[in-house]
Amino acid sequence: MVKTNSIGIIRKMYDWLMQWAATPYAGVVLFFWALAESSFFPIPPDAFLIALVLGARQKALRFAIIASVASVIGGIIGYGIGHWLWWDGSDAYSRLALFFFNNVPGFNEHQFLNVRELYEKWNFWVVFTAGFTPIPYKVITVSAGAFKINFPIFLIASGISRAARFFLVSWLLWHFGEPIRKFIEKHLGWLSLAFVLLLIGGFILVKYSL
Numbered sequence: 001m002v003k004t005n006s007i008g009i010i011r012k013m014y015d016w017l018m019q020w021a022a023t024p025y026a027g028v029v030l031f032f033w034a035l036a037e038s039s040f041f042p043i044p045p046d047a048f049l050i051a052l053v054l055g056a057r058q059k060a061l062r063f064a065i066i067a068s069v070a071s072v073i074g075g076i077i078g079y080g081i082g083h084w085l086w087w088d089g090s091d092a093y094s095r096l097a098l099f100f101f102n103n104v105p106g107f108n109e110h111q112f113l114n115v116r117e118l119y120e121k122w123n124f125w126v127v128f129t130a131g132f133t134p135i136p137y138k139v140i141t142v143s144a145g146a147f148k149i150n151f152p153i154f155l156i157a158s159g160i161s162r163a164a165r166f167f168l169v170s171w172l173l174w175h176f177g178e179p180i181r182k183f184i185e186k187h188l189g190w191l192s193l194a195f196v197l198l199l200i201g202g203f204i205l206v207k208y209s210l
Helices: 002-022 026-037 046-055 057-085 095-103 109-122 124-132 137-146 151-176 178-209
Strands: none
Touching: 002 026, 002 046, 026 046, 026 057, 046 057, 046 151, 046 178, 057 095, 057 137, 057 151, 109 124, 109 137, 124 137, 124 151, 137 151, 151 178
16 A cells, blocks of 8 residues: 555656756756665656757767766665665564565565575576666665675676666667657667577577587
8 A cells, every 4th residue: 555655656756857857957866866766766767868868969978877877876875775774683674674665666575585596596697687677676786785695796787787778778869869769668678678688598508508
């Protein structure tokens, strides 16, 4: 019920944030939006990034850098939340963890515990896939800290995947402009997921072919 009631608030917040796209503070808003989304904010910054690049295509590279750097910093914050604030003593959830489960869209205990099994099997690829695709990145960043995933691996995977995602969106808009907008908004999720699956499949093929 709490999460359902939060949808209206989230929509109003999204509309309010989008109004900043045509202001001189758009870059600052993009930075904090991307940072927050990597640790607790439920709305990805892609739509805002698209609006900014279409409004000033000559700044596409700058916007991609801002989103990438901020997102990685936010991921580090999420890792810190999981590492230091997620547990109350031994294996009991802290009040903050329970707040996330009850109020932050994309978080639930079942998904959170499933991530631990994925980390044990895939490690780098779990973070990379979440960073590049529509999978909630914040769940991965917080759980990585909570389950004490190797931080350098987490940081490398986050940096590569978030930069790849935001630079891809910015480059497509810079190169094709408005005609590519609807295509990106409609198909980016599936295309990014397909790209990651092909990439993982390629590495598996190479591994077992040698």
